[in-house]
Amino acid sequence: MTINILSEDLINKIAAGEVVERPASVVKELIENALDAGATSIYVDIKNSGQDLIKIADNGKGMTEEDARKSILRHATSKIKHTEDLFSIETLGFRGEALASIAAISLFSLITKQKDQLEGFNLVLEGGHVISEGEVGCDEGTIIEIRNLFFNTPVRKKFLKTDAVELRHIIDVVTHYALLHEDVDFKLTHENHELLNAPSMENQRSNVASIYGVSIAKELLEIDYEDDLVRIEGLVCKPLNSRNDKTQQVFFVNNRWVRSKELTDAVYEGYKSRLFVNKHPIFVLSLTLNPQNVDVNVHPQKMEIKIDQIDEVRKALTQSVVKILEKHNLIPLIDLESEALTMGAQVRKTYTFEPSAQTTLKVEESTAFYSDDSFSSNSNSYSESYDGGSYVTPEEEVIEKGNYGKISESVKEIEQVVEKLPQMKIFGQVHKTFFVAETEGGVLFIDQHAAHERVMYEKFMKQFKDASVDVQELLQGGVLELTAAEKVLVEENIEELARMGFDVEPFGSNTFILKSVPSVFGRLQPRDLFHVVLHELVVGRNTLQELKELIITRMACRSAVMAGDELTINEMTKILSDLQKTDFPYTCPHGRPTMIKTEAFELEKKFKRCG
């Protein structure tokens, strides 16, 4: 075995692998440097999602020529000096490795000038080696340009996600720092398009408005809490304004954007029972602690931290959320039982019998449908014929007074070919959730939601495949106020969205007008429907092309009748006859069954009529 001492070059590349995971990591490090340098304006310019260019210009205090030369060396920092400094970090950077790491894997240019200098200094490196340097004329501050990122680390380059995903990570970084620093002017442009413009603002709410939109910002509640341990400031949303995703949740600890499950959980704890299932609060929260109580040296990317007395901090956080929500007494508490109901799976539903409108209202209807009372209840051969009743057949939605035997034969013929649903006679709804129908040999239970989902899914899929999506024109086009990330997604996918029936037009800055939606899913509000799509794009971090199937499933799910929706026999019949026409009526698009059958002989057994 021979032990090699690694070259400086190799050491830098290894370290770069930890610090620079993706283009957005570079943006994060450079923004943090600019903030540490006291900048009040930070402009980020990106080309090809960061792969061709990342340029960050700040008006911070700049560097002398001597410092500039040092800044790109490993373990070179102006931010700490002694061991004890490490235990009380007040700056965002401290490791003295970001610039060295970035420079090691790119074509790197730094231009910098301090206030009292006449000329600025320019340093250019390739793969960590200086290739040119000299004086330049420039303003006070620092401009760093990164080109060809990962040019000499091909594996890392290969692992990058699609351009859209990488760009979204960059938007996240800039957006988050812009959210925290209302006194700093942030701009982000991509390929000369302005994605974010957050000029310096007087207060946090106006700042959030310029980033998340006025409609969100004006509804947010302000938290301002302080005890001996922690100060908590920021904005949280009312439960009613919570979202379907977690993209608008940001924590800062001592001005550092951090990820912390513990803190996030503490906020959710504060919302407990006020938040509907699968809804997520919006929050922008900034915690200030004694730097000695925060260990930021956990990971090279500096997004994870360890907080001393975390339990007390969590408690304070939960309490301040609870207090602000109580103060605004916003939504009645969801009682535990109904919450448990919607939580689903393991919880057993407790069905109570409620006399519903259906019992009275549908009597008339039932008589219309089941006009014949010659239903032979004493027949003990369930597959034999009886008269009367309404059937759902492939050809006709309702056959009054059908002859079971005859229909049965014709249906059987068809069944052999297309394997569709058996004919059935619908009796009604159970617990506003299942249809019950008599069928040959037993009873069918149909899950109304699953059945309707399948119907809409296939209807839409067919239209979509034939490029003939039926749309509902919105006369009063809905105005959509989007975040920078959402805006990029919409712009990027505008044509594909149109193919899906969503006609969206830009309407200045981050606003769009929704002019049409696919009519198949008409049960949902147009804007809600659009947000179903947007949500999948935002959280899916994939292209619309790849997510299409999932999105269509989601739209079908969201707009299908739900458990709890009361339906008339007509409506049930319609859903079933539509289901009959689908290619695969037996499961919903997620693969759950649409119907199950209880054999009559099972009933016989239970009633001890046989055996």
Ligand SMILES: Nc1ncnc2c1ncn2[C@@H]1O[C@H](COP(=O)(O)OP(=O)(O)OP(=O)(O)O)[C@@H](O)[C@H]1O
């Ligand atoms: N935009 C800037 N304006 C002024 N000085 C800067 C700027 N960027 C970097 N520097 C100087 O260069 C030094 C090295 O920067 P680098 O990001 O590599 O390390 P750091 O910020 O000290 O620590 P970390 O590796 O944790 O980021 C900094 O300590 C700072 O003195």
Ligand SMILES: [Mg+2]
């Ligand atoms: Mg730094």
